[in-house]
Amino acid sequence: MVGIRNAERHSQSIRDSWERCSHQHGLLPSTRRPVLRLQMSELSPRSQAFRERIGGCVQDLDHLADLAMRAGSCLVVTDRDRVLVDLRSRTGTVADYATYGIAMGSCWDEKIAGTNGISMAMGEGGAFTVRGDDHFHSCFRPFACTSVPCLDAESSVIGALTLVTTDRRNAFDYVFAQHALSLAADRLQARLFHRHHAPHLKVRISDPAGGGTLRPNALVALDDAKRIVGVTAFAAHLMGARAPETLIGQRLEALFDLDLEALPRNPDPVLHLRLPQSPRAAQRPAGGGTRGLGAGLRRLAAQGPDMALLIDRARKLVAHGSPLLICGDSGTGKSQFAEGLLEDLGRQKGVMLAMDCDGLAANPAQAAALRSALDQARRLSAAPDDGCRPVLWLENVAALPAEHQAELAQFLTGLERAGQLEVRPGQTAAQGVVILSTVRGDWQELATGGLRPDLLHLLGKAVIRLPNLRDRDLSKVISALLDQHRPPDISLSPETEALLHAHDWPGNLRELASVLAEALVCGNGQRITAADLPARLHRCPTDAPPPEISLRDALDSAGWNVTKAAQIMGISRATINRRIAAEGLARPR
Missing domain, CATH: 3.40.50.300 (P-loop containing nucleotide triphosphate hydrolases)
Structure with missing residues (x-):
């Protein structure tokens, strides 16, 4: 799911950055204007070089900028050295951002600007949100900044895309920013890949572990002999390769036993291919039944x-x-x-x-x-x-x-x-x-x-x-719930089954799950007896008397502690011992 990454990992990355800022870089949180800016003579060649690297993909940035401004955010584009080479925001707000150092030519290297989204995303190699209080320098804490690295056709980092907004401490803002930026970065890399491999056949492959979804930058380029001449890092990851370069020169057909000639071609020169097998995850089987379900x-x-x-x-x-x-x-x-x-x-x-x-x-x-x-x-x-x-x-x-x-x-x-919301049958x-x-x-x-x-x-x-639970197949529901526990061969005594089927279950599935969990804790963990069930289940709602707890069930529930078994059955310890001898029961080994 696109969004703030695993909370503990995210927090640890922020703590590590603060540690570097304090002890390695010698920064002070109270510095009022920490960001350095390049002179225009230094910035112009950088901006020109970045535009040349992204070629004709400026329209993707235009679309992202429009989306950002409608959301009240500012789009920041930085090169691989973390220097701001493009900035888009609503008319009249550029000067406001510049007050905080967010301006053309500003440098967002952690060694200078402290903990910030641009440095974190490029260092972590993926989308990263630095919320207000996560910033090392206190002057940036009114803002939240989300950044995503930009990759070229060969998956080398060429810069980062960032959305900066006033931090409302709303997780939905961070989710939206990461989604919009990740999609824009994927599309940007896809355009660069198409341009770099213009003469070659391109194949866009699916992610079997993600339900067969297709991302725009999951691309492989093939020469006339169907050998791989280019592959993005994401596509290589889906194919189980440690690095894209290990796939260069190999035949895609041989790797996955495919017949590319048999695939239908779309109007564009790109084949959409769902891999029949994946080193990362098996495909869900086709057809009916439950095997294809999560x-x-x-x-x-x-x-x-x-x-x-x-x-x-x-x-x-x-x-x-x-x-x-x-x-x-x-x-x-x-x-x-x-x-x-x-x-x-x-x-x-x-x-x-x-x-x-x-x-x-x-x-x-x-x-x-x-x-x-x-x-x-x-x-x-x-x-x-x-x-x-x-x-x-x-x-x-x-x-x-x-x-x-x-x-x-x-x-x-x-x-x-x-x-x-229009439903089209068959589609x-x-x-x-x-x-x-x-x-x-x-x-x-x-x-x-x-x-x-x-x-x-x-x-x-x-x-x-x-x-409701009473309208389902109770035996199958019980089996399904018990299958989630270990050991998997948990059994029920006949008296237990009778009590469970006699109960009306006003709390439905939630109540049944709680009763079974309680019984597993109170019993021996292998066989649930009537003695393990809570007292309310022994008060049978029908006129029939509740089933009597058997000696074997009482002993199993008590772990063969005779005193506890006597308490469960409401009889003396001596009576228990006499009945054990009379029935020829023996403690299980």
Whole structure:
């Protein structure tokens, strides 16, 4: 998922940079104007050299700059020496940024400017956000800067693209910046690769681990003999190579047992190729059944044929771009269902804008975050990436206050008018926003006052109602939940099965998972007996008396501690010993 990287790793990188700034570079956080600027005589040849390196790709920067200015950000372009060679911002704001040293010719090397996004991204080799308080110099702390390295046709670093904005401490801003910059950098490298290898056949390959998605810079160039003459670092990574140069001269057909001549050619001179196998990850098998599902959906599908049918239906609806409303009582697994669908789409490479609408009315900061999420979703849908659609996930959407319902309805109406919510039978939506929402209850409850009618029908172009636990195949649900534990061969006593099937499960899947987890902790971890279950399950809701706990179950639950087994059964220790002898039981070895 595009966004702030692993939190601990990100924090450690910031701490390491601060350590270098203090002890290696000798910088002081209180320095008011730390940035050095080159003279115009030094800057002009640098700017010209950078423009020559990116050739005719200025239009990509123009598009990114327009997007940045509409978002209230400033686009900064630096060369490989971290010198600012291009700056785009709204009219009248250039002087304001210059007050802080963000101006043409300024140098953003860490040794001078301290911890900043440009140096961090180029040092880390990937997208990096330095938030306000992450900056070493206090004068930069009003800003957040997100940077992405720019690569040429041979994957050498030629500079960086950066978005600078006032830091609102809103994670959605960082997500949007990383997505927009990564997409622009990918497209820039792709253009440079096409230009550098103009005479050659180009193949753009998919990422099997990302759901078969195609990125613009996953490129391989082939000569007439189908030998590799050029490959980007990202494509080499997908192909399992340690470095691009190790693939030069090899035949792509031989590497993956392909027939390139049999592939259909597009109008452009680029073949789109999904690798039949990958050293990094196996392809999901084609066809029906659960083998092609991700782990989350596979666990849910194992709960019975009805769940498998629901999953199949939901996958088709989401793939075709239909907003999906997931209904169900508390504990039926709505969030797990949504997470499984996103995993199935390969959303680890997407942009997630998630929001829990419960309690929004009492939290102004959450209300502002919702508006920001909708705004970011609009921008991301205006700059889509192939196979990398942004996700808007709203949990407990029925709890939205009336004013926010109006904002969400306006957003969805805009998407509908743009054709992004139009479902075309037989076609899969490759772009646009993936919209998922969850709600307690069912459609009828929403239709009688939970949501305003226009929003209800915009969100509910497709509705999935998850059944309560009592309406599922309980034996299969129990087996699916136990399969997640170790050791995998956990068994249930007949009395335990009877108690579990007799319970009404008002808490649904969540309650069952808690009961099984408690039983595994309280028992011997290998066999769940009636004695291991919580007391409330022994109070059978029917007129039938609860099953009696057997001597063997009591002993297994107590780990063959006779005193504890006697307490479980409510009899004396002497009686327990007599019954053990009478039944010929022996402590397991």
